[in-house]
Amino acid sequence: MIELQHVTKLYPASPRPALDDVTTEIDKGEFVFLIGSSGSGKSTFLRLLLKEDDPTRGTITVNGKTLNGMSKWQVPKLRRTMGCVFQDFRLLRNRTVAENVAFALEVINKPHRTIKRVVPEVLEMVGLDGKANRLPHELSGGEQQRVAIARAFVNRPLVLLADEPTGNLDPETSEGIMLLLERINRTGTTVIMATHDYHIVDSMRRRVIELNGGQITRDQSRGVYGVGR
Amino acid sequence: MRVNFVLSEVATGLRRNLTMTVAMILTTAISLGLMGTGLLIAGMISDMKEIYYDKVQVSIFLADDVTDEQRSAIETQLADSPEVATYLYESKEEAYERFRQQFSQQPELVENTPPDALPESFRVELVNPERYEVIAAEFPNGQNGVDQVRDEGDFLDRLFSLLNGARNATIAVAVVQALAALLLISNTIQLAAFNRRNETNIMRLVGASRWYTQLPFILEAALAGLIGAMLAVGGLVLTKVLFVDKTLAGPIKAGIIPPVDWSAIATISPIIAGAGVGLAAVAAYVTLRLYVRL
Ligand SMILES: Nc1ncnc2c1ncn2[C@@H]1O[C@H](COP(=O)(O)OP(=O)(O)O)[C@@H](O)[C@H]1O
Ligand SMILES: [Mg+2]
Numbered sequence: 001m002i003e004l005q006h007v008t009k010l011y012p013a014s015p016r017p018a019l020d021d022v023t024t025e026i027d028k029g030e031f032v033f034l035i036g037s038s039g040s041g042k043s044t045f046l047r048l049l050l051k052e053d054d055p056t057r058g059t060i061t062v063n064g065k066t067l068n069g070m071s072k073w074q075v076p077k078l079r080r081t082m083g084c085v086f087q088d089f090r091l092l093r094n095r096t097v098a099e100n101v102a103f104a105l106e107v108i109n110k111p112h113r114t115i116k117r118v119v120p121e122v123l124e125m126v127g128l129d130g131k132a133n134r135l136p137h138e139l140s141g142g143e144q145q146r147v148a149i150a151r152a153f154v155n156r157p158l159v160l161l162a163d164e165p166t167g168n169l170d171p172e173t174s175e176g177i178m179l180l181l182e183r184i185n186r187t188g189t190t191v192i193m194a195t196h197d198y199h200i201v202d203s204m205r206r207r208v209i210e211l212n213g214g215q216i217t218r219d220q221s222r223g224v225y226g227v228g229r
Numbered sequence: 230m231r232v233n234f235v236l237s238e239v240a241t242g243l244r245r246n247l248t249m250t251v252a253m254i255l256t257t258a259i260s261l262g263l264m265g266t267g268l269l270i271a272g273m274i275s276d277m278k279e280i281y282y283d284k285v286q287v288s289i290f291l292a293d294d295v296t297d298e299q300r301s302a303i304e305t306q307l308a309d310s311p312e313v314a315t316y317l318y319e320s321k322e323e324a325y326e327r328f329r330q331q332f333s334q335q336p337e338l339v340e341n342t343p344p345d346a347l348p349e350s351f352r353v354e355l356v357n358p359e360r361y362e363v364i365a366a367e368f369p370n371g372q373n374g375v376d377q378v379r380d381e382g383d384f385l386d387r388l389f390s391l392l393n394g395a396r397n398a399t400i401a402v403a404v405v406q407a408l409a410a411l412l413l414i415s416n417t418i419q420l421a422a423f424n425r426r427n428e429t430n431i432m433r434l435v436g437a438s439r440w441y442t443q444l445p446f447i448l449e450a451a452l453a454g455l456i457g458a459m460l461a462v463g464g465l466v467l468t469k470v471l472f473v474d475k476t477l478a479g480p481i482k483a484g485i486i487p488p489v490d491w492s493a494i495a496t497i498s499p500i501i502a503g504a505g506v507g508l509a510a511v512a513a514y515v516t517l518r519l520y521v522r523l
Binding site for chain 1: 438
């Protein structure tokens with residue numbers, strides 16, 4: 001489903017590659033933690049999957065489509081099969097919870113009827129029913145992240161990419177978010193989550209890919225954060 | 230395409246950079262107004278050419294003491310000349326009448342001119358207007374009742390080169406203004422894109438098409454272009470009503486200057502609107518391609 005072959009990413013400004021000859025494969029329905037210290041290349045990994053940026057060398061395949069050489073107008077179609085969530089939520093401040101979620105569907109031309117039906121559904125699923133008309137600043141951090149997850153999931157993506165989604169949240173709230181991501185994963189959606197929260201990784205016991213200086217130094221199914229920690 | 234969504238985005242965008250939007254609209258309006266003026270002058274020039282060049286190319290003014298024999302000899306010579314297409318005799322009275330009409334707005338001038346002050350003349354249209362010299366040679370000045378032969382074409386050439394110059398200058402200023410307008414449009418669109426970067430970032434990530442992401446910006450520019458064009462047309466209408474129709478009423482009535490018709494303004498208005506909308510949209514599109522990541 002997702003395949004990286006000898007992927008290297010060099011940013012123009014820095015001599016050290018952000019990703020260094022990364023080869024890996026992620027199957028449909030997997031839950032994968034991407035771990036490593038700050039600057040190890042986790043965000044770059046996710047950005048390349050979204051084709052936000054192109055690898056300097058190597059090939060990337062997502063859902064059977066090779067991203068290298070994919071034309072610009074095919075990229076939106078690729079992204080409609082992926083959802084993404086970030087540490088800073090990235091909600092639109094002047095729109096309500098329901099409008100934030102609906103926005104993701106409006107801009108890809110989903111019919112009104114569909115939007116009216118699926119937005120309340122997904123809000124209920126993430127535990128925000130009753131808060132549909134709140135503005136983002138009227139919500140707690142955990143609730144805001146739930147809105148972002150609802151927005152990422154509302155179009156039923158094949159893959160959910162989460163870049164440190166619990167980075168701004170306290171452990172208890174993070175636990176709720178992880179339960180939600182697990183639930184999404186159970187619907188068959190592949191989840192790839194970058195994090196350096198070892199509590200979460202240790203308690204979930206899922207596949208762990210560890211990056212260090214842009215290289216994969218560990219790839220372990222049912223792994224923990226630090227070996228021998 | 231969700232029309233409401235796009236339109237509300239456009240309205241928000243225009244409101245959010247009000248000063249830039251106003252500057253962009255005004256510059257566009259001035260540029261388009263000058264372009265329209267240039268087009269009107271161009272139309273006027275071709276109208277005037279029809280009025281003048283077709284009528285008279287050479288005037289043969291007769292001396293005050295011309296005899297009847299000399300006059301009919303000249304007429305015969307004109308009738309027989311292969312160079313002459315048509316000719317027209319104008320008596321002193323007819324010349325005075327025409328003069329009175331032409332300068333009806335300046336009654337002092339008419340009053341101070343005695344009715345017999347204007348010479349009688351033959352007004353000659355040549356087969357080939359360039360062959361003025363040949364006719365001039367046939368009727369030497371100050372001989373056989375001829376006072377002087379004048380090449381009206383020469384005067385008209387100078388008049389028209391002046392008018393052409395005015396048209397070119399107007400269009401040149403319009404082009405410079407258009408450049409300023411394009412830069413302002415580009416700047417406004419960059420600002421609009423910056424203001425809406427959160428929205429466009431999310432649109433990009435959820436897979437909105439590039440077209441959908443760009444459209445609000447392009448429409449924003451196109452709308453500004455349209456408003457600018459409407460202001461420009463309004464300016465032309467005001468110029469016609471307040472300046473051309475009032476100040477130039479005399480010469481227009483006398484047929485010296487062709488009037489600026491409503492139909493002429495109606496003809497160039499869609500051109501102005503098209504140019505305004507088209508240029509603004511293209512400027513926005515190019516700006517988005519060059520400077521903004523969508
Ligand atoms: N846009 C960029 N331009 C230049 N260097 C970058 C850019 N983004 C990331 N990097 C560099 O690439 C390396 C990996 O960054 P990143 O993928 O963000 O790591 P992580 O998400 O694991 O913290 C870092 O050294 C970082 O400085
Ligand atoms: Mg990161």
